Amino acid sequence: MKEGPDIARIGTLxxxxxxxxxxxxxxxxxxxxxxxxxxxxxxxLQTTSSHLSKLEDGGLISQRKQGRHRYFALADTQTGALxxxxxxxxASRGHLRHRPGPKDPALRKARVCYDHLAGxxxxxxxxxxxxxxxxxxxxxxxxxxxEGKRRLSEVGITLTAPTSSRRPLCKSCLDWSERRSHxxxxxxxxxxxxxxxxxxxxxxxxxxxxxxxxxxxxxxxxLFPAGPTAPDA
Amino acid sequence: MKEGPDIARIGTLxxxxxxxxxxxxxxxxxxxxxxxxxxxxxxxLQTTSSHLSKLEDGGLISQRKQGRHRYFALADTQTGALxxxxxxxxASRGHLRHRPGPKDPALRKARVCYDHLAGxxxxxxxxxxxxxxxxxxxxxxxxxxxEGKRRLSEVGITLTAPTSSRRPLCKSCLDWSERRSHxxxxxxxxxxxxxxxxxxxxxxxxxxxxxxxxxxxxxxxxLFPAGPTAPDA
DNA sequence: GGAATGCTTCGGCTACGATCGAACTATGAA
DNA sequence: TTCATAGTTCGATCGTAGCCGAAGCATTCC
Numbered sequence: 001m002k003e004g005p006d007i008a009r010i011g012t013l014x015x016x017x018x019x020x021x022x023x024x025x026x027x028x029x030x031x032x033x034x035x036x037x038x039x040x041x042x043x044x045l046q047t048t049s050s051h052l053s054k055l056e057d058g059g060l061i062s063q064r065k066q067g068r069h070r071y072f073a074l075a076d077t078q079t080g081a082l083x084x085x086x087x088x089x090x091a092s093r094g095h096l097r098h099r100p101g102p103k104d105p106a107l108r109k110a111r112v113c114y115d116h117l118a119g120x121x122x123x124x125x126x127x128x129x130x131x132x133x134x135x136x137x138x139x140x141x142x143x144x145x146x147e148g149k150r151r152l153s154e155v156g157i158t159l160t161a162p163t164s165s166r167r168p169l170c171k172s173c174l175d176w177s178e179r180r181s182h183x184x185x186x187x188x189x190x191x192x193x194x195x196x197x198x199x200x201x202x203x204x205x206x207x208x209x210x211x212x213x214x215x216x217x218x219x220x221x222x223l224f225p226a227g228p229t230a231p232d233a
Numbered sequence: 234m235k236e237g238p239d240i241a242r243i244g245t246l247x248x249x250x251x252x253x254x255x256x257x258x259x260x261x262x263x264x265x266x267x268x269x270x271x272x273x274x275x276x277x278l279q280t281t282s283s284h285l286s287k288l289e290d291g292g293l294i295s296q297r298k299q300g301r302h303r304y305f306a307l308a309d310t311q312t313g314a315l316x317x318x319x320x321x322x323x324a325s326r327g328h329l330r331h332r333p334g335p336k337d338p339a340l341r342k343a344r345v346c347y348d349h350l351a352g353x354x355x356x357x358x359x360x361x362x363x364x365x366x367x368x369x370x371x372x373x374x375x376x377x378x379x380e381g382k383r384r385l386s387e388v389g390i391t392l393t394a395p396t397s398s399r400r401p402l403c404k405s406c407l408d409w410s411e412r413r414s415h416x417x418x419x420x421x422x423x424x425x426x427x428x429x430x431x432x433x434x435x436x437x438x439x440x441x442x443x444x445x446x447x448x449x450x451x452x453x454x455x456l457f458p459a460g461p462t463a464p465d466a
Numbered sequence: 467g468g469a470a471t472g473c474t475t476c477g478g479c480t481a482c483g484a485t486c487g488a489a490c491t492a493t494g495a496a
Numbered sequence: 497t498t499c500a501t502a503g504t505t506c507g508a509t510c511g512t513a514g515c516c517g518a519a520g521c522a523t524t525c526c
Binding site: 266267268278279281282283285286300301302303 | 471472473474475
Binding site for chain 2: 004005006007008009010011012013014015016017019020021023024058059060078079082083085086087088089090091092093094095096097
């Protein structure tokens with residue numbers, strides 16, 4: 001009777017409604033913060049923290065620290081496949097829940113991530129910068145090349161005293177809507193500031209969305225042409 | 234946040250140790266009485282009765298009255314496949330509840346997976362069938378070739394009305410101890426029944442292990458020679 | 467009929483774990 | 497420095513689910 005793998009442990013982890021909600025939210029493939037997961041699960045941050053550590057101990061999720069944020073994601077594709085299988089089984093037995101409303105497409109297109117650009121456009125921008133040789137990706141590390149420095153000054157971006165701050169020039173940041181990295185750091189901040197300062201885009205009043213004007217969108221797309229999609233850092 | 238299938242319900246059902254023990258016992262493929270399941274789970278009959286009604290409500294098991302007995306079994310092969318998948322996942326995360334005891338090697342060598350053969354021998358059998366051209370692997374899909382059909386009838390296995398059932402002839406099932414696929418489906422079931430019927434092997438009384446007799450083992454090994462290890466389906 | 471077996475239902479006990487408030491740590495911004 | 501945000505840890509509460517004893521059906525055997 002005490003043979004084989006401990007399925008009860010996996011079952012218990014998935015069996016709590018709050019944890020199931022978190023895992024379901026993570027099935028989107030996006031890495032989410034604890035705060036976002038708390039909202040998804042409908043519990044407080046303290047409770048969420050407890051659940052997340054249990055899920056991590058159980059090997060269902062993994063976390064990635066990034067500044068004062070912690071991004072949580074499913075541990076691997078095998079975990080996603082398992083959840084998918086259980087969902088399929090539950091559906092086949094008629095165990096369904098309710099349905100909510102849609103999400104804001106503008107947020108997914110372009111939004112502010114603290115101080116830099118995220119979303120589809122943010123990911124596209126980093127891809128393009130890497131493809132054109134302005135930024136060199138070495139694992140998770142990003143570094144600005146001389147060529148990149150030249151291009152920035154061409155556009156009119158001057159970097160203020162790089163050594164004064166401990167903050168790195170370039171940094172990769174995980175994108176929750178795209179599940180890929182976008183550009184953070186001093187350069188990322190400067191680029192977003194540039195777009196806003198030039199009037200290419202403006203921030204939404206009631207959300208983190210960045211709304212591009214038609215001409216700004218044209219400028220952005222020509223400045224960062226979509227190259228061959230690079231593998232994510 | 235409340236979208237999609239209710240995986241928490243399935244998780245809760247599997248998450249209780251007593252219920253997990255019962256389900257594991259039922260993975261042997263045989264229908265068991267409430268008393269037998271109570272023994273397997275290590276709880277009293279009253280408690281078992283409560284668990285069984287929950288499992289039945291959840292669609293994981295079904296019961297069949299027969300005289301003053303009630304036989305409980307897994308609801309269907311899909312349920313068996315789900316449990317096997319969870320076992321594989323749990324094993325991959327190191328969630329094992331056994332202390333490596335004497336029964337363990339026997340289980341890893343050959344065991345019953347609901348209604349077909351699993352373990353080292355199960356994996357070997359499928360490898361051999363594919364290598365000899367009896368079964369064709371196309372991604373995850375397995376199909377019986379005319380050559381395979383011929384070989385089966387040679388051995389004395391006749392498949393009953395293939396079109397009457399929606400159940401596929403051949404199906405791959407992930408093996409938790411080997412982390413590779415073994416043969417499920419109608420053919421997998423028929424082969425196991427053949428081994429047991431011919432007296433090549435017998436089922437262990439107290440576990441899912443399949444115990445081969447020396448001559449049965451010789452027959453098995455000659456029937457399914459180890460070829461070059463094929464990449465897993 | 468009565469006794470025995472197989473299982474379910476009822477009721478009360480208990481323990482575990484989910485929950486949140488409050489305090490604490492860490493990172494970033496002004 | 498001070499303030500704000502993100503998250504963890506601690507402590508206490510509380511609900512629920514698992515558990516078993518006892519009683520209640522149901523079936524079979526004598």
